[in-house]
Amino acid sequence: MEQKYNRVLMLSDVHLCHINWFGMPNEKRLEKMTEELKEEYKKNPYDMILFLGDYSLDFWGWNEGGSYLQNEPVSNTANIIRRFFSQLPVPYFMLPGNHEQYAPQTWKAITGFDRFYAVEYGNYVFLMLDNFSGNLGPTEHSDGTYTPTDVAYVRSVMAAHPGKKFFLCAHDFYFKDQETDAFRELMKDPDILMLFAGHTHQSCVIQMGSEFGSKCIARSGNYAYSHADYAQEATWGWREIQFNDDRKMIRTRYLMPPATYKTNKGATTVSHDWIHSDEIELFYE
Numbered sequence: 001m002e003q004k005y006n007r008v009l010m011l012s013d014v015h016l017c018h019i020n021w022f023g024m025p026n027e028k029r030l031e032k033m034t035e036e037l038k039e040e041y042k043k044n045p046y047d048m049i050l051f052l053g054d055y056s057l058d059f060w061g062w063n064e065g066g067s068y069l070q071n072e073p074v075s076n077t078a079n080i081i082r083r084f085f086s087q088l089p090v091p092y093f094m095l096p097g098n099h100e101q102y103a104p105q106t107w108k109a110i111t112g113f114d115r116f117y118a119v120e121y122g123n124y125v126f127l128m129l130d131n132f133s134g135n136l137g138p139t140e141h142s143d144g145t146y147t148p149t150d151v152a153y154v155r156s157v158m159a160a161h162p163g164k165k166f167f168l169c170a171h172d173f174y175f176k177d178q179e180t181d182a183f184r185e186l187m188k189d190p191d192i193l194m195l196f197a198g199h200t201h202q203s204c205v206i207q208m209g210s211e212f213g214s215k216c217i218a219r220s221g222n223y224a225y226s227h228a229d230y231a232q233e234a235t236w237g238w239r240e241i242q243f244n245d246d247r248k249m250i251r252t253r254y255l256m257p258p259a260t261y262k263t264n265k266g267a268t269t270v271s272h273d274w275i276h277s278d279e280i281e282l283f284y285e
């Protein structure tokens with residue numbers, strides 16, 4: 001029998017949009033997601049959900065632009081909370097993606113959250129970081145501007161929680177070319193276990209290399225449109241993180257519930273049963 005563990009779910013890039021992608025309409029897709037999350041809770045309860053950004057295309061640099069900068073502004077971030085997240089069976093936490101470039105006070109008014117903060121969870125702390133804070137409250141259509149991880153903030157949270165282990169969560173970490181020496185040093189801290197990101201719609205696990213303390217970043221996939229053209233993208237699902245405090249072990253994998261969806265701009269229909277991928281186990285001292 002499988003051992004009992006605590007678990008947390010993580011989703012990213014769920015994209016309630018003002019345009020319809022080929023395949024399943026937005027509303028239907030998010031209804032499916034919400035129902036599956038409720039079912040999953042009944043089957044095997046989880047403690048909370050962390051969302052890693054891109055709830056919308058409220059700010060968007062392409063085609064007709066983001067829905068929030070139109071003559072009649074639409075916040076699909078507000079809509080997704082009201083219509084879908086409000087039904088979730090557990091507490092949830094949101095950090096902003098590159099399509100949510102709201103000024104901090106607007107973001108807080110819409111979501112109830114700061115743009116960055118920490119979530120305590122037993123022996124662990126999840127740092128919910130804002131790495132696309134370079135162009136907030138824009139008046140022109142754009143896709144967000146990356147800003148390096150706020151290392152001083154991370155260190156201050158770590159100092160305030162002695163004896164805990166930490167996870168860094170952000171919409172993305174451009175660690176290869178846009179992070180600082182201070183970030184490299186931070187990554188060598190053994191109390192940081194690993195990082196989580198979204199953004200690319202993939203579920204992969206990236207080994208950052210010894211320069212970054214040999215840490216890894218697990219991406220949390222998407223529940224957005226499907227793209228057969230980009231074969232490396234995940235299909236709709238979420239990342240689960242299982243915690244086994246006795247063994248000092250965490251396990252994380254990407255889970256995809258049964259789905260039928262159109263790819264290749266609607267030309268191909270794909271079906272699958274439950275599948276999972278990109279699993280890792282991590283032991284710590």
Ligand SMILES: [Fe+2]
Pocket residue numbers: 013015054199200201
């Ligand atoms: Fe996205």
